[in-house]
Amino acid sequence: MTLATPIPLEEAQAHLIDLARPLTSEIVPVEEAAGRYLAADIIARRSQPSGDLSAMDGFAVHGANLAGPWHVIGESAAGHPFEGSLAAGEAVSISTGALLPHGAGAILIQENSALEGKTLCLAGSDAATSAYIRRAGFDFAMGDKLLESGSALGPAQLALAIASGHATLSVGRRAKLCVIDSGDELASDPTNVAPHQVPASNRAMIAALAAPFAANCQGIGPVADEKSALIAAFERTGNAEIIVTSGGASVGDHDLVRPALEEWGATLDFWRIAMKPGKPLMVARKGTQIVLGLPGNPVSSYVTAFFFLLPLLRHLAGAREPMPQSLSVPLSEPIAQTGPRTEFIRAQMANGSVCPLAQRDSSALRTLAASNALIMRQAGTPAAKAGEAVLVYPLQNGGIA
Numbered sequence: 001m002t003l004a005t006p007i008p009l010e011e012a013q014a015h016l017i018d019l020a021r022p023l024t025s026e027i028v029p030v031e032e033a034a035g036r037y038l039a040a041d042i043i044a045r046r047s048q049p050s051g052d053l054s055a056m057d058g059f060a061v062h063g064a065n066l067a068g069p070w071h072v073i074g075e076s077a078a079g080h081p082f083e084g085s086l087a088a089g090e091a092v093s094i095s096t097g098a099l100l101p102h103g104a105g106a107i108l109i110q111e112n113s114a115l116e117g118k119t120l121c122l123a124g125s126d127a128a129t130s131a132y133i134r135r136a137g138f139d140f141a142m143g144d145k146l147l148e149s150g151s152a153l154g155p156a157q158l159a160l161a162i163a164s165g166h167a168t169l170s171v172g173r174r175a176k177l178c179v180i181d182s183g184d185e186l187a188s189d190p191t192n193v194a195p196h197q198v199p200a201s202n203r204a205m206i207a208a209l210a211a212p213f214a215a216n217c218q219g220i221g222p223v224a225d226e227k228s229a230l231i232a233a234f235e236r237t238g239n240a241e242i243i244v245t246s247g248g249a250s251v252g253d254h255d256l257v258r259p260a261l262e263e264w265g266a267t268l269d270f271w272r273i274a275m276k277p278g279k280p281l282m283v284a285r286k287g288t289q290i291v292l293g294l295p296g297n298p299v300s301s302y303v304t305a306f307f308f309l310l311p312l313l314r315h316l317a318g319a320r321e322p323m324p325q326s327l328s329v330p331l332s333e334p335i336a337q338t339g340p341r342t343e344f345i346r347a348q349m350a351n352g353s354v355c356p357l358a359q360r361d362s363s364a365l366r367t368l369a370a371s372n373a374l375i376m377r378q379a380g381t382p383a384a385k386a387g388e389a390v391l392v393y394p395l396q397n398g399g400i401a
């Protein structure tokens, strides 16, 4: 299907996600799973804690008498439990994280205690209390479903996986990526650029954006503005599951990506999105390969990679929620009404408000590099005053907080 009239961003995103199925899964050590997506639920293989523990340093006392005095008969240290059990009137010294002995019903914290020889007395404002006992299984119990398939794995999720008894995890395989720069004006060496040239910067930018969500990234180019050169480049993409081009996608005589893709044997799906920047965008398929043809202007490339390539890569990697996350943030400066395309405005977000940057040209990299967020303004939205809330996409972590 080729759509000639611009289609809304959300429709295009959904359409793209529908084209691809998540890749197969692989087993990786938990330590290497950060940034990946679970391909199976995490079920607790043990309970945490596995027994009642003390949450504080002090004394574990028999539960019958919370006011003392007690006779101290031993110690339970973390990793070295007290093997016996407590009778009425007895206590053991205990450290944070140590197992409570049988018979213990409360903790007297160090600060509220006085020890003379083996005799322990209250010495502070508070009596012994069971509030400082961490009960067995209070965090999770064996068999609990802790995380669902499709969840993103960050540091806390890795710790939970290990704590619940897992050394390895089943995660979605990430796509192999190939990014192609094309255009006769592109210089591959940024230290040696003629006046008629511009350094080829899109490939490195797109590869860096995609790196957390891709297995690897092959780079090709700059490729000359010749159909045969572009076809040869596509032939070299090998086993890449996702191929990204930037530039050459518009309506000019030298814009050859589309005809090259067609001659290579790819099927074009759609290529105009009602968004600014980023109007011309191609999606093509050949066999199991998906080609995303991003616009060449660097800011357009970045924005379309952010809203199309990254969700696609996350979807392939098994993410349940592949789309970037938005926030509602008040403006620090007024903003003009939008035109007929949904606009993404480079912005600086700090201290709870967001400032739209004045430079909107889709080639202006300096403003992009000064931004940490994109303000989204739906097509046809009226002007907004300072203080009004707007939707903002934070740029860090590819839009996934």
Ligand SMILES: Nc1nc2c(c(=O)[nH]1)N[C@H]1C(S)=C(S)[C@@H](COP(=O)(O)OP(=O)(O)OC[C@H]3O[C@@H](n4cnc5c(N)ncnc54)[C@H](O)[C@@H]3O)O[C@H]1N2
Binding pocket: 181, 182, 183, 185, 186, 198, 199, 200, 201, 202, 203, 246, 247, 248, 249, 250, 251, 252, 255, 277, 278, 279, 280, 294, 295, 296, 297, 298, 300, 362, 363
């Ligand atoms: N008559 C029309 N002209 C244009 C239209 C239109 O609708 N009618 N759309 C404009 C819009 S919007 C965009 S965006 C661009 C898209 O152009 P292309 O995707 O065909 O890209 P190019 O023309 O090849 O390049 C645009 C610009 O980007 C620079 N570029 C390209 N690749 C790289 C790279 N790898 N690294 C750095 N910079 C790159 C290139 O030098 C150009 O300056 O079309 C408008 N025109």
Ligand code: MOO
Binding pocket: 275, 276, 277, 278, 279, 280, 295, 297, 300, 362
């Ligand atoms: O949409 Mo183009 O991507 O505005 O510069």
